[in-house]
Amino acid sequence: MSGEAIIEVARVSDKGQVVIPKEIRDKFNFAEGTKLIVVATGDAVILQRIETVVGSVNTKELLDRVKWLAGRPGVTPP
Numbered sequence: 768m769s770g771e772a773i774i775e776v777a778r779v780s781d782k783g784q785v786v787i788p789k790e791i792r793d794k795f796n797f798a799e800g801t802k803l804i805v806v807a808t809g810d811a812v813i814l815q816r817i818e819t820v821v822g823s824v825n826t827k828e829l830l831d832r833v834k835w836l837a838g839r840p841g842v843t844p845p
């Protein structure tokens with residue numbers, strides 16, 4: 768991902784649903800029905816479009832990528 772990080776606040780509903788902010792949906796072209804992989808590691812949750820993962824990386828590579836992203840400058844826990 769290039770450019771500056773987009774930081775928004777989202778809330779979890781009583782049904783466990785989280786709305787991805789419009790600016791982020793637009794940037795990544797997440798339309799209704801887009802399938803995402805949800806990865807929980809440590810204190811982070813990462814969403815990634817399933818099409819970008821399937822066939823391109825294995826689980827270890829995905830977790831390594833998540834750990835790298837979590838360690839980048841400007842990414843801090845809430």
